[in-house]
Amino acid sequence: MIETLINPADPPERQTEKLLAIAQVLMRRVEQITDDSGAAYAQFQRAAMLEDQVRERTRDLERALDLLNDSNARLAEANRATEAARQNLANAIETIQEGFALFDAQDVLVMCNSRFGMHMLDLREHLKPGLRFGDYIERVSQSRFLELPPGESAEDWAVARRRRHQDRHVIFNVRMVWDRWVQVSEHRTADGGTVILQTDVTEIIRLERSERGKMLDDQARVIRATLDHISQGVCIFDAEARLVGWNQRLGQLLTVPMARFRMGVSFDAILDRFRTDLTFGEGITEARLGDWVAGREGRGAIRFELRRGPDMIMDVFAQGMPNGGFVMSFTDVTAERAAIEALSRANETLEARVMERTLELEDALAHAERANASRSRFVAAASHDLLQPLSAAKLFISSVPEEGLGAETRAALDKAQNALLSVEGILGALLDISKLESGRAAVSVGPVRLERLLEQFHDEFGAIAAAKGLRLSVVPSRVTVTSDAAYLRRILQNLIGNAIRYTDRGRILVGVRRRGGMVRIEVRDTGPGIPETEQDNIFKEFHRLNARASASEGMGLGLAIVERACALLGHPLGLSSEIGRGTCFMVQVPLADGVAHPEGPRPAPSPRPSMQNRIVFLVENDGDLRRAMALLLEKWGVSVLDAASGEEALELIEELGILPDCFIVDFNLGAGMDGVKFLSMVQARHGAVPARIVTADHRPELRAHCAAAGVGLMMKPLDARALESFIAGLPQAG
Known part of the structure; x- marks a missing residue:
């Protein structure tokens, strides 16, 4: 085929x-x-x-x-173009001033220019394509033209160079013989190859050295000028404790000519020169200083005192330096020590004067405390003496029968009753201020239910607000707080009364806000507001904003009592006001248990029992008050027995042979017998009998004394409603 x-x-x-x-x-x-x-x-x-x-x-x-x-x-044309490009590339890299080399991804040399490997004549014949990077580094490390760093062998340098080759970008300087420098810049290509550039930076390095030398020389001149300018003597030693620097002040302090100081002299030689003239202070010895200089105790900073002769005292501070040397400074503190001694002597004199002045101040303080106590006793006594006739006047007015009174007479009696209530409020405020200032106010902190308290405020102030055309809103709250019930009531009474007094139109709002474990009781009004400049002054005694309220409406003591009572109880007091919009007073009280009490059914009020045929024994040494109380009781249908003293009352009981339904007894009966003692004698003879102690004394000791005796208290001026409630609540005779 x-x-x-x-x-x-x-x-x-x-x-x-x-x-x-x-x-x-x-x-x-x-x-x-x-x-x-x-x-x-x-x-x-x-x-x-x-x-x-x-x-x-x-x-x-x-x-x-x-x-x-x-x-x-x-292909022949492409080969000719490639060869032309390669030749152009070779010509291009040959024209650059730096050494250039390209290694492929297998670290085999592809090409380099004639400047690559500059200053390394023994390396030039080996820089041909095909050279491996490891062989290149090995030949560089063995080059006789490479100046290895001190203490580093050729093998160490080669290992470090291969380690740097692992990085994508590397720049470093290599020192050559004859004080020449080459900067090597190595960069990784996109296909994993490596480009190396070598730049001769010898002139740059030498210029930097020259500039650095000039700078160091300038710095040395500045340091020298600074050392010569300062008032301290300074000396600098190297790591071998040899003198390398000092200033002129050092020679002046040590009285040594500057020519005697020379570079390189040892610290021991300098110390020998002054051993006979210098004395070390406490905490330092020559041996310890020698150990510190030798570095046997470490080179932490030390400070000690050095005396030269009888007159010169120097403070020496020594501190190590990073190069192993140390620096010492000498400061003349002779004048400072003399000043300290003079100051010490002055302090002794001053202490004596302070002690003398302190004794004088203590005497003045004791005198002021006695005066304050006298004032408090005076206020208490004066209030008690005023409350006696005030109580009688109130009872006299209450005992006036309403039948047959004309409208004008009734109005006059109402005005008189209101005037007496105002006087009673002023006297109560004076007593509160006196107790709070004297520190004799005692508090009984416990759980207080706000529900009943707020209801009482609504009943108490509702009519007063309505009489001024104001709307009083009391928001009910079922929380229980921790406070003193009496003082908390007095605080809120004063705030609500103050709001009604200074508000002409609008409303008064009393509410409670819960904030975590605290309750904030707020009293808001729509009054004229309080200027910011006056918001601190309104808590001062007898300060009334714009004097709007009349003297019959108060003496400006309400907010003073509020501030002191809140401070006593630890209840923060706040105030927020806007002119023309109104004012809000805030009292923060801690929650007792944080749980609101549910509203339970209220028991229906029991009918008031009749007071007819009740026998009340009045024991009161004030005749007017006794007669006023008797008239009031008889108006209610009560039979009254009265006596001016305890002894007289005991004799009357023995003579009549009957016991009354209750006793109303003044505490201060005079003649060595008080009300509690009288009731104790009655109970010893006739058993327990319902009784109340009447007094104007608000001391907590008296309250505790009566509580221990099991007798209730009624404060003067007597409240007719409280008295009526007590008598009406007595058990019926069998």
């Missing part, structure tokens, strides 16, 4: 020659064979077909040959 007779690798001319030879052979065979069946003609046809195939194959081969020739031409 043609595929076996013709070799495809033969040139086309050879293949054509073979095909023609085959065709001639076939033609001869056709001519020789004669066959009646027409086989010769078939062979001819087959030969013609083969000739056509040979011709077609020949044309294909010619076209393939043309393509091959064209490809070879283009």
Whole structure:
């Protein structure tokens, strides 16, 4: 077959020659064979077909040959372009001023310029393509032109250089012999190869040295000028305790000519020079200082005192430096020590004067305390003496029968009653201020239910507010707080009364806000407001804003009592006011248990029992008050027995042979017998009898004394309603 007779690798001319030879052979065979069946003609046809195939194959081969020739031409052109590009690249890198080298991803040198490996003449013949990076580093480390760092061997340098090669970007300086420097910049390419640039930076390094030297010289001159300028003597020693620096002041302090100081002299030699003239202060010895200089005690800073002769005292401060040396400063503190001694002597004199003055102040304080106590006793006594007739006057007015009184008489009696109530309020405020200032006020802190307290305020002030055309709103609250019930009531009474007094129109709002474990009781009004400049003054005694309230309405003591009572109880007091809009006073009180008490059904008020046929024994040494109380009781249908003293009362009981339903007894009966003692004698003879002690004395000791005796207290001036409630609540006689 043609595929076996013709070799495809033969040139086309050879293949054509073979095909023609085959065709001639076939033609001869056709001519020789004669066959009646027409086989010769078939062979001819087959030969013609083969000739056509040979011709077609020949044309294909010619076209393939043309393509091959064209490809070879283009390949030759590409090779020429590549070689030109390589030559251009080589020319380009040769023109740059730095050494350049390119290693492929397998760390094999691809190309470099003639400046690569500058200053290493023994390395130039080995810098050829194919050189591995490890071999390059090994030859560099062994080069006689490389200046190795002190204490580092060639092997150490090679290991460190290979370690840096692991980074993507590296820049470092390499020192060569003859004080030359090369900066090596190594960067990784995108395909993993490495580009190395080498730049001669010798001139830059030398210029930096020169500038640094100039700077150091300038700094040295500045330091020298500074040392010579300061008032301290300074000396500097190196790590071997040799003198390397000092200033002129040092020579002046140590009285040594500057020529005697010389560079390199040892610390011991300097110390020997002054050993006979210097004396160490407390806490330091020459041996300890020597150990510190030698570094045997560490180089922490030390301070000690050094005396030169009898007159000079120097404060010495020594401190180590990072290079192992140390610096010492000497300060003349002679004048300072003399001043301290003088100050000490002055202090002794001053202490004596202070002691003398303190004794004088103590005497003055004692005198002031006695005066204050005298004033408090005077206020208490005066209030008591005033409350006696005040109580009598109130009872006299209450005892006046309403039947048959004209309108004018009734109005006059009401005005008199209101005037007495005002006087009573002023006297009560004076007593409260006296107790709070003297520190004698005693508090009894416990749980206080705000619900009942707020209801009482609504009943107490509702009518007063309505009389002025104001609306009083008291928001109920079921919380229980921790406070003193009496003082908390007095605080809120004063705040509500003050709000009503100074508000002309609008409303008064009393409410409670809970804030965590605290309760804030607020009293808001729609009054004129309080200027900010006056908000501190309103808590002063006898200070009334714009003096709007009349003397009958108060003396400006209400807010003073509020402030002192809040301070006594530890209840923060707040104030917020806006001119023309109103004022809000706030008192913060801690919650007792933080749980609101549910509203329970209130018991229906029991009918007031009749006071007819009740017998009340009055024991009162004030005749007017006794008669006023008797008139009031008799108005209620009560039978009254009265006596001016305890002894008289005891005799009357023995004479009559009957016991009253209750006793109303003044505490101060005089003649060595007080009300509690009288009731004790009655109980000893006749058993327990209901009784009340009447007094104007608000001392907590008296209250405790009566409580211990099991007797209740009624304060003067007597409240007719309280007295009526007590008598009406007595058990019926059997």
